[in-house]
Amino acid sequence: MHFSEQDIENLDKVYRINLINSCSGYKSANLIGSVSEERINNLAIFSSITHLGSNPPLLGFFLRPTEIIPRHTYLNIKENSYYTINSVQLEFVDKAHHTSAKYDRKISEFDITKIKSEIINNFPAPYVKSSSVKIGMKFVEEIKINYNKSRLIVGKIVELNVDDNLITNDGFINLSDAKIATISGCDGYSFPKSNSRKGYQKPQKS
């Protein structure tokens, strides 16, 4: 099936959203925890969290200009600077996906979904208690993408909490052991069962 630039532009809106959201492959599944000045906790699912570098340790995510859900996360990050990134796992995937519903800012998705929050070491944003990987983030930079007015939010990892048994000797976190989700498209969830490591590659000698 071949789609030209014009074909894509002419597609039915929902069809285009599903097609373009799934064509680039699997995405990360994470819940961002944040808190407003009025101390209302927010929880929202994101599929765009991306590794930007290990030293300094940076993660980024994208916000659409017109989306309503992530705006609460954005406002909270601008107000408080700190937020958390938490893995999504099989046991609570339905609750996690439901955080994408458009609730009023006064309503906490922790309350609605009954996903339990957790404060660790007085970190100034709420973690998800059941997540095996919990990342404490500090906002460092916001970058506007001119072409579609979306924003890249860059944060630094300032603490990291990982279930002990998931980390191998060389620091690699075994996501499949924790039944961590991956997202495809807008609403497809998979739980990879196994994992094979290919190692560092050197050029073949000719």
Next chain:
Amino acid sequence: MHFSEQDIENLDKVYRINLINSCSGYKSANLIGSVSEERINNLAIFSSITHLGSNPPLLGFFLRPTEIIPRHTYLNIKENSYYTINSVQLEFVDKAHHTSAKYDRKISEFDITKIKSEIINNFPAPYVKSSSVKIGMKFVEEIKINYNKSRLIVGKIVELNVDDNLITNDGFINLSDAKIATISGCDGYSFPKSNSRKGYQKPQKS
């Protein structure tokens, strides 16, 4: 296991790279095909390709300032504007991962790995023949991340080729049917077997 900001900074380099690269979850696995002014085809694996919007249809990826491999891709994109993004599948995952080895710019990873290239409709960059999802991209914007000097490369989808049987009625591409890979950390590959769709979420009525 708890890592403070200081703990992370003090980690052994390889341990830190593995830990920070795997903490944010599963990543997309794609091969970027590009071509230099001297008509040498390049092929390189990327795990940072991210959806930035459906209308206009945009994908972004990140380049580290010090990395040597992606620099060829970057130079080619700056020279030629067009590039391709191709899915990585079980049948050729080892070859795909080997494109991460640091070959000289005069050497084409298509030749080294025996991954077959394909030209479709005179598109000015090489596709991967065996990929089930092949995306034709045009460079639109380059954005520097000040905090770590990495770059976000933004491109527009100008054509899309997907195996017919993978697209469901509403435009969703079934990645698991094609045995498309997802990456964890620097070198972990998984092939999700099934997929469940959760649907669009509306707020619960109280």
